[in-house]
Amino acid sequence: MSAVAEEVLLARAYLMRVAEPPAPRLGHLVRLLGAVEAAERLRSGVDLGPHVGAEVGSRRELDRAADDLAAVRALGGRLVVPEDDDWPLAAMVGFDAAEGSGEWAAPLGLWVRGPVPLAGQVTAARRGVAMVGSRAATGYGKWVARDWAASFADHGLAVVSGAALGIDGEAHRGCLAAGGTTVAVLACGVERAYPAAHGRLLEEIAARGLVVSEYPVGAVPARHRFLVRNRIIAALATGTLLVEAGARSGAARTASAARALGRPVLVVPGPVTSAMSVGNHVLARDGWSTVVGSVAHVLADLGPVGGDTGEAADGPPRPTTPFDGLSTAAVRVHGALRTHTPQGPGVLARDSGVPPRAVDAALEELLAAGLVDGDGSRGWRAA
Amino acid sequence: MSAVAEEVLLARAYLMRVAEPPAPRLGHLVRLLGAVEAAERLRSGVDLGPHVGAEVGSRRELDRAADDLAAVRALGGRLVVPEDDDWPLAAMVGFDAAEGSGEWAAPLGLWVRGPVPLAGQVTAARRGVAMVGSRAATGYGKWVARDWAASFADHGLAVVSGAALGIDGEAHRGCLAAGGTTVAVLACGVERAYPAAHGRLLEEIAARGLVVSEYPVGAVPARHRFLVRNRIIAALATGTLLVEAGARSGAARTASAARALGRPVLVVPGPVTSAMSVGNHVLARDGWSTVVGSVAHVLADLGPVGGDTGEAADGPPRPTTPFDGLSTAAVRVHGALRTHTPQGPGVLARDSGVPPRAVDAALEELLAAGLVDGDGSRGWRAA
Structure with missing residues (x-):
């Protein structure tokens, strides 16, 4: 699928190992110079200024690009980069607008396992839902995650999540059970069974959907990586659905990313008597989010999928030009x-x-x- | 308490019996001519045009004003009219702006039982919550109604509702149990035990709070009167809280009235798996309403009560002038x-x-x- 020159892949793989995401300054340098030239300058040791220097730290000596590429290929995977036709360009719209804050920088590339093209997941004609929530979910939250994910699959929507225990796992499972496409975005290498209890689930996702990560094969999950990873979950979906979250949850971070990217944030309500819905109700009050009481509400809020303009449509699609929405x-x-x-x-x-x-x-x-x-x-x- | 001339009370009592509420054209005539003159013209049989004529129908011959006043006084009650210091003027703000639609006309007067002044219920310094919902409420909805009503009472807020089975009754009971002031707005005479199961509850409200109606003693409840009555519930509170309602509920009508009057509409979320929360989640999506996950959310959304600027305040109160908000x-x-x-x-x-x-x-x-x-x-x- 990829017609990208090996030197570009090697350059991107090197850069992705050198900088801990998010790396907005390095990303800017790469867009200015191209990946090969940027990698060359980094390897050569020239001074690239304090900002890029802070992002790459002491790792610029570390060139394991060839090993990292070989490792992902040994798993049947690949590195997808912006120079690739399979780069999910539409999904990345919004990162540049949000980039001023630094924390919402686009990834330099994505390590991928799975038979599904990455680029087709978020387009004008195809919708996906990021389903997020707490690991310590209740029976109610898990039921909603699994049932709604299956309905989304029935309506042709992909389900994007983080493969964690609780809401994430139920969302992936519900989608798979209905024969849908599901995307798991990890905070570690795409080969890793993390959490261990989801080893079989991750293998099934890699066999039928996509397992995606910014981190090279062998990378271990770390606390801050879960938060940083969440922006990729939001980016790879048309909108983000918070299924069930307590007062403090990383899922709120995914919702923040969706908002920063200009995507809809949808909130499943729950009983006010449940501590595990407190995060939902706080989010529902932020002025950006919308409450969804049913799958039909979600479909209406995300807009029609491909030719499916029935239940989901709020009105006829507006005619568009290539310049719509441009500054x-x-x-x-x-x-x-x-x-x-x-x-x-x-x-x-x-x-x-x-x-x-x-x-x-x-x-x-x-x-x-x-x-x-x-x-x-x-x-x-x-x- | 009332220093209103008896002829004004008799005129208003006559007009309230002659026209079935809402009667926007008659209300307009009364504001133009004064109640005594308007009643005199109606009694005299002069042609008042087709609009007022349609509102009074064939009832203009019917003058039971003296009997109606005597009946409410026999119960220890009174007729409160706009000429009275006890008229809840602040509560009625918004009716004139909303009146163009006809269905949101201000009442011509209110029949009242109870020891509490009516005028003080809705002012800049004092807040009240209209709590509404379905008669066929679930245990969850009833629990929230009773528990939150008690908390509102603890925070000095009055609870306004309609004395119906289900949510209404639990809201009144929770407020009374906490020693708070509660107001029941009826769709029939203030003497009537309707529903029969709430006879003792209504007597307790009349003894410690307020029982209020547009309809004279002896008037029977009728289907359309429940809907018409709901605008008074919304008017007598700072904001309206929908506790629990199915897809079709008169409570949605109270929320519409609150919106037409420019008051906040707050929605208690519930499980998406509950048919009795469907009305809540639809309302929560209308762009006017706000989701509340806790009593603290309600207090924040209604603004501070009197000197209580603690938990409820969202920021320092803005300085105001008498002309704030005027057209x-x-x-x-x-x-x-x-x-x-x-x-x-x-x-x-x-x-x-x-x-x-x-x-x-x-x-x-x-x-x-x-x-x-x-x-x-x-x-x-x-x-």
Whole structure:
């Protein structure tokens, strides 16, 4: 599937091992220079300034890229990178807008196991639901997770979750039981049975859906990695559904990521007498989230799936153009692009009148919309 | 307590028996002419146009005002009218704005039993909660109604409800058990034990709180009166809390009234597996309502009670002026009022530049804000 040059994969694999995600400054450097050039500079030891330096720390000496690629391939897996057709570009829209905060940086690549293309999971025509919640879920929460996941699968929606005990596991299982596609995003290497009780479940997901991680084979789960991982769960779904969570739960972090990415956050209500619904009811009051009392509510809030415009549709789909939702800067930069001759950011800034510091963000928007072709080293042209 | 002239009470009692509520056109006539003059014209049989005519139907011959007043006084009760200091003016704010729709007309008066002043129930300094829900409530809904009502009483909030079986009864009981003030708004005469199973509960409310109705002693409950009555429940509380309701419930009507009056609508979530919470979750999605997961959420959403700015406060109270929240028309009409000489609506329209048809609504706003004194027959002056 991948037609990406091996040197790009090796460069990305090196960079992903060097920087602990999220690494917004390194990501910016990679978008400016391209992955190969950025990796080359890092390996060479040149000073890349304090910001990138802080992200890569003392690890720049550590080049296990070839081993990491070999390890994932030995498992039948692959590394999916932004240069790849299988990169879930539509899923990554929003990371650049949210990136100012640092914590919502896009991943440099994703290690993947499973027979399903990654890119097709979140598109205009295809919807997915991130289902999240507590490990210590109640019978009520687990029942809702499993039952609704099965219904989502029946309606053609993928279910994205984190493979944890409790809500996550029930969501994956409900989706699989209904023959649906489910995506597990891990906070460790894609080969790892974590939690141990979910070893068989993870193997089934890898066989029929997707197991995804920012972390290379062999990486161990760590507390902060669960939180960082949650932004990928939110990104790979059209909207995030909080099934059941107590007052303090990492699931709230996934909802924050969904909000930062501009995606719907949906909340399953529960009894006010249940401590495990306290997180839901607090989230339901934040002004961004919507309460969903049924699967039909979720379908309505996420919009129609492919041709399925029945129960889910709130009205006729609006006609769209490729420029819908683009910033003014992006539209202006697009107007300055040429069809055959790639141009550098300096020329684009001059010809578009967009300030040089805003050209990168505009190019990322255009990339995400499929309206530009190229990279930081070759220059950019209209797609 | 009442210093209202007996002729005004007799006029209002007559009008309340003649027109089936809501009677927006008759209410308008009464505000224009004053109650005594309006009653006189109705009794005299002059043509009052098709609109008022439709509201009074064939009942204008029926003058039982003296009997109705005697009957409520025999019960230790009274008729509270807009000319009375005990009229809950602050509670009625919003009816004039909502009146365009006809169904949200203010009552012409309220028949009342109980030792508590009516006017003090809804003011800037005192909060009340309307607690509503289904008669066929579950154990969960009943528990929340009783437990939260007791907490509201502990926090100094009055509990307003409709004395029905299910949620209503539990709300009244929980409030009484905690020594709080509770108000029952009936769809029949204030003497009536309806439902029969709540006869003792209603006597207790009449002894310690308030039993209130638009309908004279002897009036029987009727299906449409329950719905019409619900707007009074919403009006007599700072906000309306839907405790538990199925897909079709009159409680949703009370929430609609609260919304039409510009009051907060709060929704208790429940299990998505419960048919008796379906109405709650639909309401929670309407964009006006707020989900409340705890008594603290309700206190925060209703704002601080009197001096109790602890748990309930969301921030320091904003400084207010008497003109806060008034329409531009009302502020302009206020500017045209004189302090000593009452003026008619025509003069006020000319001096304020507000169109004559908008002067009445402006005067009602000013009345509700305590900024104007007078009535339709004497004319108006600055309070």
